[in-house]
Amino acid sequence: MPLKADLDAIDWRILRELQDDGRMTNVELARRVGISAPPCLRRMKRLEESGIIRRYRALLDGPALGFDVVAFCLVGLKHQSDLEIRAFAERARQWPMVREAWMVSGESDFLLHCVARDLSGFQTFVIEELTSAPNVDTVRTALTIRQVKDEGLLPVDGTA
DSSP: OOOSSOOOHHHHHHHHHHHHOTTSOHHHHHHHHTSOHHHHHHHHHHHHHTTSSOOOOOOOOTGGGTOOEEEEEEEEESOOOHHHHHHHHHHHHHOTTEEEEEEOOSSOSEEEEEEESSHHHHHHIIIIIITTSTTEEEEEEEEOOOOOOOOOSSOOSSOO
16 A cells, blocks of 8 residues: 655654654754754654644553553444444543544454553443443453553554
């Protein structure tokens, strides 16, 4: 599949560096990618304005903040009409425990990435909120044991 954006090697380096550390100064970023600060800032602004860089955020340490449970829920809906899918997606956006929600193909309709302070809180969410939500037919959960890889969300190597 062809790229949807016209990026050169420097743009790719900028993206890789920012994905690794979005807080670095423009001067440090320019040094790392091998250009001076003014053109680096122009390139960053172009990447932001084009929507390639959507936003910046801090990645927090869940266990250090008391969020010890990470789980995934596969949700199957009774009916998959556009209206029902949109309604569930909106409901998922309202649940604070759900950190990411994906509509998926296959036996399930949605994959929810959930984070909770403890197992009891997660169980309460599944039983009282998720399984009792309108149009929900099936819920399968998978509790995580340990994260074994934590890279940026995209494999930014310039060869995509």
